[in-house]
Amino acid sequence: MAYEMLVALEVIDDENYQAYRQAMKPILTTYGGGFGADFRVSEVLLPQESPNINRVFTIYFRDEAAKNDFFADGDYLKVKAEYFETSVASTRILASYGRE
Numbered sequence: 001m002a003y004e005m006l007v008a009l010e011v012i013d014d015e016n017y018q019a020y021r022q023a024m025k026p027i028l029t030t031y032g033g034g035f036g037a038d039f040r041v042s043e044v045l046l047p048q049e050s051p052n053i054n055r056v057f058t059i060y061f062r063d064e065a066a067k068n069d070f071f072a073d074g075d076y077l078k079v080k081a082e083y084f085e086t087s088v089a090s091t092r093i094l095a096s097y098g099r100e
Contacts, residue, residue: 001098001099002060002099003063003064003096003098003099004036004058004059004096005058005093005096006056006057006058007056007058007091008053008056008094009056010053010055010090011054011055011088011089012087012088013087017055017084017087017088019083020079020080020083020084023079024076024083027070027073028059028076031067031070031073033060033062035057035060038057039055041054048092053090056094060099
């Protein structure tokens with residue numbers, strides 16, 4: 001069963017965040033993953049922990065084990081440290097679920 005997450009971010013450096021996406025995508029693909037819907041958010045009507053959400057997307061994997069392996073992958077962690085940590089102020093997982 002495929003595994004999907006709905007993620008909200010506060011991106012503070014669009015250029016560096018795009019570099020992160022480009023660098024991590026080949027790694028994501030090796031885990032049967034990819035991106036589904038991807039939105040830039042112009043207005044948050046009901047903020048929770050992070051009122052400055054400006055990006056919402058879905059990310060999927062072939063299964064939950066692949067998701068766990070991806071986020072623990074050494075090459076991914078290097079890319080995350082170089083690009084993600086300087087371009088994203090906050091991350092919130094809105095939902096995660098298995099899908100057919």
